[in-house]
Amino acid sequence: MLTSTKSLITYDKKNLDDKTLLSLYKNMLKPRMIEEKMLILLRQGKISKWFSGIGQEAISVGVTMAMKTEEYMLPMHRNLGVFTTRNIPLYRLFSQWQGKANGFTKGRDRSFHFGTQEFNIVGMISHLGPQLGVADGIALASLLKNKDCVTAVFTGEGGTSEGDFHEALNVASVWQLPVLFCVENNGYGLSTPTNEQYRCKDIADRGKGYGMESFVLDGNNIIEVYTKMEKLAASIRKRPRPILVEFKTFRMRGHEEASGTKYVPKSLMDEWAKKDPVDNFRTYLLAQRILTEKQDETLKETITSEINEHLKKAFDEEPIVPNIETELDDIYKTFDYKETKPSSKTEELRLIDAISLGLKQSMEKHDDLVIMGQDIAEYGGVFKITEGFVKQFGKARVRNTPICESAIVETAMGLSITGMKAVMEMQFADFATSGFNPIVNYLAKSHYRWNQQADVVVRMPCGGGVAAGPFHSQTNEAWFTKTPGLKVIYPAFPFDAKGLLATAIEDPNPVLFFEHKALYRSVRQDVPVDYYTLPFGKASVLKEGKDVTVITYGAGVHWALEILDSNSDINADLIDLRSLQPLDTDAIFASVKKTGKAIVLQEDSLFGGIASDISSLIMENCFEQLDAPVKRVASMDTPIPFINQLEEQYMAKGRFEVALKELLAY
Numbered sequence: 001m002l003t004s005t006k007s008l009i010t011y012d013k014k015n016l017d018d019k020t021l022l023s024l025y026k027n028m029l030k031p032r033m034i035e036e037k038m039l040i041l042l043r044q045g046k047i048s049k050w051f052s053g054i055g056q057e058a059i060s061v062g063v064t065m066a067m068k069t070e071e072y073m074l075p076m077h078r079n080l081g082v083f084t085t086r087n088i089p090l091y092r093l094f095s096q097w098q099g100k101a102n103g104f105t106k107g108r109d110r111s112f113h114f115g116t117q118e119f120n121i122v123g124m125i126s127h128l129g130p131q132l133g134v135a136d137g138i139a140l141a142s143l144l145k146n147k148d149c150v151t152a153v154f155t156g157e158g159g160t161s162e163g164d165f166h167e168a169l170n171v172a173s174v175w176q177l178p179v180l181f182c183v184e185n186n187g188y189g190l191s192t193p194t195n196e197q198y199r200c201k202d203i204a205d206r207g208k209g210y211g212m213e214s215f216v217l218d219g220n221n222i223i224e225v226y227t228k229m230e231k232l233a234a235s236i237r238k239r240p241r242p243i244l245v246e247f248k249t250f251r252m253r254g255h256e257e258a259s260g261t262k263y264v265p266k267s268l269m270d271e272w273a274k275k276d277p278v279d280n281f282r283t284y285l286l287a288q289r290i291l292t293e294k295q296d297e298t299l300k301e302t303i304t305s306e307i308n309e310h311l312k313k314a315f316d317e318e319p320i321v322p323n324i325e326t327e328l329d330d331i332y333k334t335f336d337y338k339e340t341k342p343s344s345k346t347e348e349l350r351l352i353d354a355i356s357l358g359l360k361q362s363m364e365k366h367d368d369l370v371i372m373g374q375d376i377a378e379y380g381g382v383f384k385i386t387e388g389f390v391k392q393f394g395k396a397r398v399r400n401t402p403i404c405e406s407a408i409v410e411t412a413m414g415l416s417i418t419g420m421k422a423v424m425e426m427q428f429a430d431f432a433t434s435g436f437n438p439i440v441n442y443l444a445k446s447h448y449r450w451n452q453q454a455d456v457v458v459r460m461p462c463g464g465g466v467a468a469g470p471f472h473s474q475t476n477e478a479w480f481t482k483t484p485g486l487k488v489i490y491p492a493f494p495f496d497a498k499g500l501l502a503t504a505i506e507d508p509n510p511v512l513f514f515e516h517k518a519l520y521r522s523v524r525q526d527v528p529v530d531y532y533t534l535p536f537g538k539a540s541v542l543k544e545g546k547d548v549t550v551i552t553y554g555a556g557v558h559w560a561l562e563i564l565d566s567n568s569d570i571n572a573d574l575i576d577l578r579s580l581q582p583l584d585t586d587a588i589f590a591s592v593k594k595t596g597k598a599i600v601l602q603e604d605s606l607f608g609g610i611a612s613d614i615s616s617l618i619m620e621n622c623f624e625q626l627d628a629p630v631k632r633v634a635s636m637d638t639p640i641p642f643i644n645q646l647e648e649q650y651m652a653k654g655r656f657e658v659a660l661k662e663l664l665a666y
Helices: 018-043 055-064 079-084 088-097 130-145 162-175 203-209 222-238 265-271 277-287 293-317 323-328 351-365 389-393 404-419 429-443 446-450 494-506 555-565 583-596 610-625 645-648 654-665
Strands: 152-154 179-185 213-218 243-248 346-350 369-375 398-400 423-424 456-462 487-489 511-516 523-526 540-543 548-552 572-576 579-581 596-606 631-636
Touching: 018 055, 018 079, 018 130, 018 222, 018 277, 018 293, 055 079, 055 179, 055 222, 055 277, 088 293, 088 404, 088 423, 130 152, 130 162, 130 179, 130 293, 130 429, 162 179, 162 203, 162 351, 162 404, 179 203, 179 222, 203 213, 203 243, 213 222, 222 277, 222 389, 243 446, 277 293, 277 631, 346 351, 346 494, 351 389, 351 494, 351 511, 351 523, 369 404, 389 398, 404 423, 404 429, 404 456, 429 456, 456 494, 487 494, 494 511, 540 555, 548 555, 548 583, 548 654, 555 572, 555 596, 572 583, 583 610, 596 610, 596 654, 610 631, 631 654, 645 654
Parallel strands: 152 179, 179 243, 213 243, 369 398, 369 423, 423 456, 456 511, 487 511, 548 572, 548 596, 596 631
Antiparallel strands: 346 523, 487 579, 540 572
16 A cells, blocks of 8 residues: 555546545445455355456546446446446345356356346456447437437457457447447456557557547546546537547456466566555545545445445355256247237238338337348348338438448347347348357347347348359358257248248347348248238148158248149148247157158258257157158258359259158158
């Protein structure tokens, strides 16, 4: 502790009164004392891991006190001061760190990997970048709802190297979103110093490239942080726009406690120890007679008592008892499906028309629904599904996006956090690789982790047969059907597509909605003109027979129909799955037990596809009724080639008839 009467940090209290100054000190002291206690508990084995923010308290506290309580904050794992300044009861934090039920994740995630709507905090995931785009979505909702709110999101200097950082800043700048991007530059990304992470002088310099204001602040000076952030927040509320702020500070302990700090030169540690934000501010307050030694001791005693009281409550809490049903039930938010029956009035529509009409009617039904995607506004999307939407719904709800799939998935998640709905058009399903992380790690896991719904539909134009080559032709549903927390829908007909899309948008869970490009304009059907819904997890039995069960979806349905229609002697059940997750296993098992033979047809390549799981399910549940091994038919285990003759060779369609007849002859 510094004992001199002179602070090593220069403070200018400006027009701040003593009450505010003492509040700043108290709010920094509290997380510091909690951390010191946690380090003891870590050594005692009473918590499993700790990411220390000692030495960085001024940033967390200063930013949080500059924000209104109704404004969202997205902190990191060194921002304990955000949580304590928002007055989260300490026992809940302690329960979280011990994996108890009174925490925020029911023991399913650790430390600061959680969010809480009660306190308007959205926590991080280990992939640091996605929360930046999520902040964009929350800020967009503020704009759309005319709420004049700011969203503050934190990252470290290491996180600014991630693509998500650049995508999020670009989207925020293009859309002029009210976001405070807060970068805690603490010198090291684990053991990698800043001179090995970036070449610009200051990270704040990057703001210029995105056309936004940026500032560099002394992250250890609580008055500078608080007053500047309060001024910036007030300005953003009045004139919405993003601002990038870099806080210069230092990480006084390891990335996490186990990693230590041996890689840091001792002279550097000593230099920054003298700039401790808590000790320096205490020295300043004592010198200015704003704080007395007795007041300081009383404050510490009060905080110590609070810590001990709440620790006892957390320690006394019973450990979580594993329950399989509870775990499975929490993967998805409960969705009380209510059928809206189709009207008798119909018109003949192509698949693409049915999707467009269904999306339009959902926009009319849900005033809070926003659709986003590349070229979807005036241009109407590359497939023209949203043509005319801007004229009816306006550019606020029909939003062209930069080419940044990851940030737009994250923005959709941010809209959901504020209670809105979002549909994102992934221009081609292949491009989901650029947004893969937030889909499988953020959307899919949020409800299970901290009870936060991800009310997002990602539309996925997919499939071959259109000579589009290896980057525009994949049908990659298997990447997502194996990810708990996602729902995957794959219609083959206009009627199904329209009703299932309406359900997908009503469902508060994340849905990957696959639309086969080759079917867009080649399949027609009489479709009800009014709004209607269809249930997930219910297959459609298109043909009934007794000799074999054909199970397929998407373009495979039409391939199977073609073969069965040209082989009238084959007596088959034909099941169009429509929904891949949830999967209608009842329909599959009932049919296979009746016919004794099953063949699963998919357009995707064979190994690791959904046909493999369906085959395994049949073998495990219908083995005694089988008269032959389950057969899988799929495309070649190669990328999808471009030229027609190679694509035809690749496709499963050309192998299905032979395989079906081989199975029947078994």
